[in-house]
Amino acid sequence: MAPKFQIKVFQLSRFIKNFTIISVVTISFLLVFFSKTDYYLVYGIKNISSSVVVPVTRFISAPVNAFSNFVDEYNQFRSLKFENKILQEEITRLKKWQTLAIQNSRENKVLKKLLNATDNNLILIKTASLINRNDTIYSKLINLNAGYEDKIKKNMSAINERGLVGKVIDTTAKNSRVILLTDPNLSISVKSISDGIFSLLTGNGDGKYLVSSFVKENKMPRLGDIVVTSGTAQIFPVDLLVGKVAKVEKNRFFVLPFVDFENIDYLQIVTSK
């Protein structure tokens, strides 16, 4: 009796083993396929990963995070005196700019009334804070604590006080995922303010600069030119600040973004009117 029983157990475990392997491989194949077609099953997995897995991973990596914060605060404390001096100088400079900006704003309003022009103002959807970031390995992605319950939709623009940060690529009920400008897979159509040269910018892979992947009529902008969104691709609203031309080569140019991607705390999700 005993050998027969053993054979049966062996056969059963072998069946379970084969069944597990075949089902795992089949499910994986289907998931890869469905991921490309945005099937609701993949959407469910993304939802679980952002609402369950991300908080768990944050909890587990909390000691490393605490250490990182401690080093950051120590560095800030060390450079406090120096930064204070710079900030005081900046305040004086900004006060002068503020007076000029108020004058320009008044003039702008009067001229718009005279021209009967319509504003292309942005609609603010939601101000959201950063939950975590996955921008070191592979894509440059960040997660925000607002989702479709807050009326955030795919392809909306994310900005902060310095300019364009990125684009919403995924939303769940309470979270959304933003791809940063510095990601090599994100292209933005831009124009230079002084010459109106249209071009496409993508991330450079180093996470610091944006590089032109296409320049209309091969006209290169000048060094130091300010670059804004052109609005031609209908994804980003027009005239959002992107960056400054930092380097010009024969067939391409590099832009240094205005946004400090290492210090993002809050983002505004906007769309054009």
Next chain:
Amino acid sequence: MEFSKLLNSSIKLNFILIISFSISVNSFILFPNINNAFYVLFHLTFIYLIFYHYHYYLYVVAMVYGILFDVLLLNYIGAHLITFLSLLIFFILLKKYLIRLSSYQIIFIYFITLIVLLLFEQFLANLINDYKFNVFLIFNFFLISLIIFIPTVFLFNKLDK
């Protein structure tokens, strides 16, 4: 007794997998190399589990971590999932040859597998998700692998006693 020992080291290795996964998917701006190091450590641990603690539950582990890595790092399922499952399937096919190798040869194969795995992930990310091949990242992974490989193998040997 032997089974409980195996179970213990297996649990410890799975624990390392969870920690290294958690740290690698949460970016630390001041120390970006921490993410990269734990990402490489995850791969090292996973290959070690396959080589020395092979069990069919690893298919489920590969599927779960593959999906989560893909969703959190690439936003599309594909590269990691296929790589992890391919590694398991290749291991079954080549197991009979691996058993015949000496410990030094195994260590060499272990390192080569790690590098191939990291390159294959980039290749698949490029193929499936149009992710641009990042030379900086590959070079960084290679350097980190060189640095942490021997200490990690030593640690795993200690865990396995």
